[in-house]
Amino acid sequence: MSMSFVLLKTEGRARRGVYRTAHGEIQTPVFMNVATQAAIKGGLSSFDLADVGCQVALCNTYHLHLRPGEEIVRALGGLHGFMRWPGPMLTDSGGFQVFSLASLRRVTEEGVWFASHIDGRRLFLGPEESMAIQASLGADIAMAFDECVSNPAPRDYVEASCARTARWLTRCRDEWRRLTAGDGAQNPDQALFGINQGGTYDDLRVAHMREIAALALPGYAIGGLAVGESTEEMYRIISLVEPHMPADRPRYLMGVGTPGNLLEAVARGMDFFDCVLPARNARHGHLYTEEGCLNIKNEKYARDAAPVDAACGCPLCRHFSRAYLRHLFKAGEILALRLSVLHNLFFYNRLMAEIRGAIDEGRFESLRQAKAERLDRRI
């Protein structure tokens, strides 16, 4: 297996590492840029991803299975060839859609029946199906098929769901081995990451983490967070689970979060992140700056000649004023979305680079203290 994770340095629980894939090295901690349908929403292509400092692109199994279908993606060279992104990639398994499309699915022991959100067609996604689709998509990292449980949820439900997700993980592992082993293997270099669940129940979280750690997978994720619980509760669960995650494997906190969340989660031993927030916020006119998050649509920016963030080197901030960007939003121009998404992703990727530099130099804690609260402020 060409996959490997090397821990370079630690500061407290914060970790600086490098994860090697067949498509290049990932310097961690890392933010993965979300391209659910093999495109960044807001009109960005893979070429733009390079410009915003992206290391890893993330796509979605459920969405690409429905459209265009994994066989088409495979015939065109897998996701790397299809969307022309040469760097490392990860696919999410469809487990999050068990949560986000809750009204359109039914969970069984075998897997999940969905009604397609596009045309209502029934489709089945279980551990084997998800792994097979992800093998065809050909990302460097495949995620286990799990059930992302909503919050709050009764303990009985979470306990049963958690046990089922653990059984599904064994099936994912078996199918992954089959798909990556032998001469005819479709994608011998694809890694599988397991996902911890357990809602907000401490004992379930820890027991589940210990159980799945025994499978010795290439990486592990914490899932089911940032789905309704408080920020404090999220931090508490990360700190609770982290000591039970293998130290020599990457830890991926799924779906998180704000810039402040990233700093706090790195401080709690997390290495990989992804989140739709920077892209979604950008599309809604919320732009991150060193002073906090601003809403460019606010009237106070109508005559503001300054860039969104004077300290930023992104294409938006290098060339355009706040007044111009506000105008583009008010006028409904597509360019507003594109420039804003470029900015926010640039901001996130640069923040991660700053975090890596700080850990390298043993000053991460002071960076966290200086920025965690400030970056999440609304200005």
Place this chain on the structure above:
RNA sequence: GUGGGUAUAGCUCAGGUGGUUAGAGCACCAGAUUGUGGCUCUGGGGGCCGUCGGUUCAAGUCCGAUUAUCCACC
């Protein structure tokens, strides 16, 4: 010039037979958004109901005049 229609929020319009603080959509202003069903969702400000007069306990609503505007015909 004659006949007819229309005047209600910034815009386009709803407001049976008169009856509490006149509504909607868009626009405007502001919040929300965490492994992306969504340029989405939630909230807010804003109107001497063209003007003047009359009828009535009570008029956006009925009557008259007037002004503006549109249409048709001379």
